[in-house]
Amino acid sequence: MKTTSETGFIHDAPCGIFMTDREMKITFWNSDMEKLTGIESSKALKQKPSFINFYDITPGEKKMLDFRDCFKGKKTNIAKTAYLNNINGSQTLVFINARFIQSGKSDILMVIVTDISKEITCSTISAAPLLIREKEPLQRIVGRDEKILELYRMIEMAADSMANVSISGESGTGKELVANAIHQLSNRKNKPFVKVNCSALTETLLESELFGHVKGSFTGAYKDKIGKFESAGGGTVFLDEIGELSQMIQVKLLRVIQEKVIERVGDNKSIKVDMRIITATNKNLREQVAKGLFREDLFYRLNVFPIKTSPLRDRVNDIPLLVDYFIAKFNLQTGKHIKGLTEDAYRIIMDYCWPGNVRELENSIEHAFVVCNKKLIDVFDLPQDIRLVSLRQGLCKNIDSTLAPAYYVPNEVPAVNHLSFRIITKEQLNAVLMNNQFNRKETAKQLGISTVALWKKMKKFEIIE
Ligand SMILES: Nc1ncnc2c1ncn2[C@@H]1O[C@H](COP(=O)(O)OP(=O)(O)OP(=O)(O)O)[C@@H](O)[C@H]1O
Ligand SMILES: [Mg+2]
Known part of the structure; x- marks a missing residue:
């Protein structure tokens, strides 16, 4: 393809533009492509587009665009948001629009690459692919950080195994999303995913919820009820907030895990159950074990494959x-x-x-x-x-x-002094920490305590590990 006169006007266009011939060899590479990729036109010409470092922004997606689809007639137009890596190591969020243009003998592929990294306002465009693909379990967990990529790997490994998984992490870090993804990616995906929140029910109600009961076994048991372990039949039971389990239920749960049988409340008959258990907690279970609040044997049974979700601030x-x-x-x-x-x-x-x-x-x-x-x-x-x-x-x-x-009610950050530090709540401590941008030295100074005392309190409240 001729350049100068025909394509000169697009050479300096404010977006990256490149073209290929039918053999998918690059025939045109404008100055913005040079800037975006760090690759000079002389080096890019005659290469195939696969040499460009485009990366999918959709989590879990390894393969990038296949421009060949345009020539094979599968698609005439590709529009996609992606990351483009520069040879100097930087990464730019770009919007790619590829178009197959047929004109007699000289079919060409024209690709326009627009830098959208500075456009905070382009939300709908860049997130649209994520939403469309939301049905994919891993893609509901949004993130590009190495910690999230590691989380994907752990989820995939867990999904391939039968081991009990225990997920720990602060509140709101996506533990339930992780549990769901493991189930959806496992070979149990067509069977039920049953969630039980262990902190939401009294001991008696939780026992009946998990194991079921027979009519008349306790006041209010008007008819037989199947428990979640049974109803999960072949699927996954997700036990959320496992750190809240009473000693009695802990013993019963241990037996389910070891023997894969349950008895409904008020009945002696053993029923075989087939389910995988995934647990989650935002408490430090090891600490609970040390304090004698959580059974050690149960802890090890549940903790066969531990997964940790990371806080957003990290x-x-x-x-x-x-x-x-x-x-x-x-x-x-x-x-x-x-x-x-x-x-x-x-x-x-x-x-x-x-x-x-x-x-x-x-x-x-x-x-x-x-x-x-x-x-x-x-x-x-x-x-x-x-x-x-x-x-x-x-x-x-x-x-x-x-x-x-x-604009706001003053004094929302509590006035905490040395004396009241003993009775400070987790929320209050978080507020003081936030007010000090999580600077522990400053926070300790404001509270009139040592940094060690602050560290201990943060550990107690599980603000840190
Ligand atoms: N990486 C993520 N991408 C997209 N949404 C997320 C992500 N992590 C969490 N969320 C969303 O945040 C909310 C809280 O997630 P989730 O319920 O899984 O957290 P959790 O760790 O179980 O919290 P808790 O300990 O309070 O139960 C949900 O609406 C979830 O969809
Ligand atoms: Mg949760």
């Missing part, structure tokens, strides 16, 4: 992707057309420490959707407690932080 680079994902999700749910966040709101979201993890982020975006009636979510569309921390830290460029008290 993978802040995933926040933009998650924000995009939730904006796209709530746009679909509410019919709104919110495009993104203002610069200040974005800064707050990035700097906040998210003690409630992804759930808190999701709830904050949902809150903003209720309040926001513009195209961009602004600072005051965000929940008050998130604004509070950020305004006090003076994070917002365009908002005078001295105005902040007018």
